[in-house]
Structures are given as C-alpha cells and as structure tokens.
Amino acid sequence: MPTRFKLNTGAEIPAIGFGTWQDESAQEDAVIEAIKAGYRHIDTAQAYRTEKAIGQAIKKSGLPREQLFITTKLWNTKHHPDDVPKALQESLDDLQLDYVDLFLIHWPVAWKRGYEQFPKENGRVVLEDIDYVDTYKALERLLQTGKVKAIGVSNFSKAEMEKLIDNTSVVPAVHQMECHPWLQQHDFCEWHKAKGIHITHYSPFGNQNEIYSGGHLGRLIDEPVLKEIGEKYGKSGAQVALAWGVTREHSVIPKSKTPSRIKNNLEGDFKLTEEELKKIEGINRKIRFNDSSTAFGKAFFTDLEGSPA
Ligand SMILES: NC(=O)c1ccc[n+]([C@@H]2O[C@H](COP(=O)([O-])OP(=O)(O)OC[C@H]3O[C@@H](n4cnc5c(N)ncnc54)[C@H](OP(=O)(O)O)[C@@H]3O)[C@@H](O)[C@H]2O)c1
Numbered sequence: 373m374p375t376r377f378k379l380n381t382g383a384e385i386p387a388i389g390f391g392t393w394q395d396e397s398a399q400e401d402a403v404i405e406a407i408k409a410g411y412r413h414i415d416t417a418q419a420y421r422t423e424k425a426i427g428q429a430i431k432k433s434g435l436p437r438e439q440l441f442i443t444t445k446l447w448n449t450k451h452h453p454d455d456v457p458k459a460l461q462e463s464l465d466d467l468q469l470d471y472v473d474l475f476l477i478h479w480p481v482a483w484k485r486g487y488e489q490f491p492k493e494n495g496r497v498v499l500e501d502i503d504y505v506d507t508y509k510a511l512e513r514l515l516q517t518g519k520v521k522a523i524g525v526s527n528f529s530k531a532e533m534e535k536l537i538d539n540t541s542v543v544p545a546v547h548q549m550e551c552h553p554w555l556q557q558h559d560f561c562e563w564h565k566a567k568g569i570h571i572t573h574y575s576p577f578g579n580q581n582e583i584y585s586g587g588h589l590g591r592l593i594d595e596p597v598l599k600e601i602g603e604k605y606g607k608s609g610a611q612v613a614l615a616w617g618v619t620r621e622h623s624v625i626p627k628s629k630t631p632s633r634i635k636n637n638l639e640g641d642f643k644l645t646e647e648e649l650k651k652i653e654g655i656n657r658k659i660r661f662n663d664s665s666t667a668f669g670k671a672f673f674t675d676l677e678g679s680p681a
Contacts, residue, residue: 374410375618375641379545380568381522383473385441387618388641389413390634391574391627392422394583398629403429407440409635415548415572415625416467417445417478418459419489423466431468442467443474443548443572445526446511448668449491451482451502456510460519475511475520476548479527480504481670497669504532505539512542522546524569530560530675537567548572548625553616554579554592555678556656561620573617575662576624577610579681584661586681597655601648607639614640616652 375387390406392399392415399422403414407429414430416422423444430440444467450459460475482502484491491498504525511523524546525536537543547564551557551573564571575581578592592598598609598616607615610626610633617624618641626637644652660678665671 374412374638377570377621377623379522379570380543381545383441383521383545385474385546385570385572385623386411386413387623388614388638389415389441389443389572389623389625391625392416392426393420393627394581395629396421396425400425400429402629402634404432405631405634407433407435409638411634411638412439413441413443413623413625415443415574417447418450418463419445419447419478423463427466427468437469441473442469443476443546444472445476445478446507447489448479448481448483449486449489451477451500451504451507452485453502453506453510455485456507457514457517460514464519471519471521474522474524474546475514476523476546477504477507477511477525479664479668480525480529480532480672481668482507483669497667499669505536508536508540512540515542524548526574527672529673530563533563543567544569546570546572548574550575550660550662550678551617551622552576552578552592553595553598553613553652553655554657554659555661556653556658557677558653560676561622571620571622573622573624576613576617576626578613578659579661580610581627581661584681586659586661589657589659589681595655597651601644601651605642607642608636611636611640611642612644615642615644616649618642619644619649
C-alpha cells in the first residue's frame with residue numbers, strides 16, 4: 373500500500389506526489405504516465421502554466437476524481453482578496469475540476485494585480501501592499517464553497533507562519549517548502565509538527581532542477597551516503613532522497629518527464645532506519661537552491677536555515 377499522511381482536516385495526502393513545474397509541453401504525457409504508474413497526488417500552480425495539460429491528462433486517465441489529490445497555488449499577482457475566488461476558478465477551469473484538494477499561497481509577496489505574470493517597471497517587479505494575512509482569510513472563505521478541501525502556504529518564514537497563525541482561524545493544512553538532504557531544516561520541521569501542519573518537500577532532489585545553480589557541488593542524488601544506504605535496499609540515491617522525506621512523515625513531489633524515472637521515483641516510498649536518518653543528518657550542507665528574494669522583490673526565508681548555492 374502506498375504511504376499516505378493524515379492532514380489536520382482529516383483528509384489523506386499520498387506521500388509521493390508528482391511535480392509539474394517546467395517542461396510545459398511534456399506535462400500532459402508525463403501526468404498520464406504518472407497516473408498510469410500509480411501516482412495519485414499531483415502538484416501544480418497557476419504560475420507553472422501546466423494546469424490545462426494536467427486537466428487533460430486527468431480526463432484521459434478516466435480515474436474517478438475522488439482517487440486523486442490535486443494541489444494548486446495562488447500566484448503573487450492574485451493576492452488581493454477580491455481576486456482570490458476568480459483565480460481559483462480559473463485554475464479549476466483549466467484543470468477541468470470542481471474542486472482542488474489543496475490550495476496554497478505560492479509566495480508570501482503580493483505583486484501588481486492583473487494578468488501580467490511578472491509585472492515589472494524599470495526592470496523591477498512591481499509590488500502591491502497587500503498583507504498575506506488578508507489573502508489567507510480569502511482562502512479561508514473558499515473552504516465554505518467546497519471548491520477547496522484544504523488550504524495552506526508555501527515559502528513562508530517562521531515569523532511569517534507565526535503571524536499568520538496568530539491572525540487567522542484555520543491552521544494551514546500544509547506548508548510546501550524546499551527540503552532535501554542538503555537543506556534539512558530540522559527545527560522548522562519540528563515547529564510544524566507541533567502545530568499539526570504537514571510538510572511537503574519541493575525540489576526533493578536539491579540541485580537537480582536544471583535552472584538552479586549549484587552544479588559545482590555535484591548532484592545531491594550522487595551523495596555517497598545516499599547511494600550507500602540505497603545499496604542495502606536495491607534503491608538509487610534519488611529514491612533514498614525521497615524515502616528520507618517519507619520517513620520523516622513528509623510528502624515529496626519529484627518532477628520528471630522521463631517514463632523510467634517517473635516509475636522509479638514512486639518506488640522511493642519506503643522507510644529508512646533511525647541510524648540511516650542519523651547518517652543523512654551528517655550531509656546537511658544547509659544550501660537553498662530556490663531563493664527568489666532578489667527577483668521577487670522581498671527578502672524570503674530570513675529566519676531559516678540555508679544560504680543560496
Ligand atoms: N512551491 C514552490 O515554490 C515550488 C518550487 C519548486 C518546485 N515546486 C514543486 O516541486 C516539484 C519538484 O521540484 P523541482 O521540479 O524543482 O525539482 P526535482 O523534482 O527535485 O528535480 C527535477 C529534476 O530532476 C530530474 N529527475 C527526476 N527524477 C530523477 C531521477 N530519478 N534521477 C535523476 N534525475 C531525476 C528531472 O529530469 P527529467 O524531468 O528530465 O526526467 C528534473 O530535471 C516541482 O515540479 C513543483 O511541482 C514548488
């Protein structure tokens with residue numbers, strides 16, 4: 373049985389999900405392949421421009437809707453509370469769905485309202501003065517419509533999480549964040565556990581994402597410790613990186629457009645021993661590959677572990 377974790381809503385999230393950022397034109401086939409392989413959790417975002425492809429793939433799969441867990445995210449240009457219901461509806465229309473299982477605030481920063489994905493003036497992104505607390509309250513209201521089953525956030529710092537919880541009534545079900553054996557974030561993860569907030573690891577293979585810098589570090593999935601642990605189980609370093617998340621009771625959302633990897637990644641659903649977790653603790657380089665602070669016009673992750681590659 374594939375592992376699933378219980379959210380604070382009572383719903384279950386499959387431990388291994390399927391990431392769909394980048395390679396837009398390959399995503400319909402990739403998601404068809406993923407569903408065929410057994411993935412039941414798919415991660416997307418309005419900003420990825422992959423929702424339409426995913427909608428098509430889901431439709432073609434013929435799978436009953438209730439067997440799938442679909443996450444999408446609100447983009448930075450849609451933070452005004454009046455824009456939130458419409459943004460969700462646009463995502464639902466593209467996905468050809470009546471509801472999503474999880475709706476996340478993609479980044480804790482608001483940009484100029486409208487349809488320009490990266491609104492810029494003089495080379496700089498144009499910010500909007502909207503508090504993410506007010507945005508989140510608009511997400512809370514969506515829960516009443518049945519169009520979202522759970523809400524949460526992504527890329528928030530600890531101070532931002534604390535402010536959110538102190539000023540809203542629904543504790544986020546999920547925080548999606550960069551997490552992998554080179555950015556382990558143990559303290560922050562413990563904090564989430566105490567609050568009942570499930571964590572999803574994005575970029576679970578660290579610097580494997582082609583647009584990240586950090587090539588000079590070698591590949592995280594080639595770390596000798598991961599490969600050595602994998603040998604015992606007949607698994608690859610990549611599968612051990614996923615199992616490391618699953619063992620910590622976090623979901624992981626690897627992305628791949630390659631059929632063999634799509635299948636192999638799903639087999640990262642197994643548990644490591646305490647001793648193996650300890651060994652992996654020893655390779656925490658505290659490197660963050662997805663820090664958009666400069667490009668996005670706000671300093672993110674200021675109180676968290678990890679420096680840019
Ligand atoms: N919330 C956020 O701000 C945020 C940010 C980043 C990512 N995400 C989500 O998290 C998902 C995963 O993160 P990611 O796309 O950054 O990176 P990732 O899943 O860590 O890595 C993807 C890269 O690894 C390659 N790959 C996949 N499986 C492999 C394997 N078994 N062995 C070797 N290489 C493998 C893929 O290549 P091929 O595709 O060519 O096979 C692709 O280049 C995203 O797709 C997205 O859904 C969310």
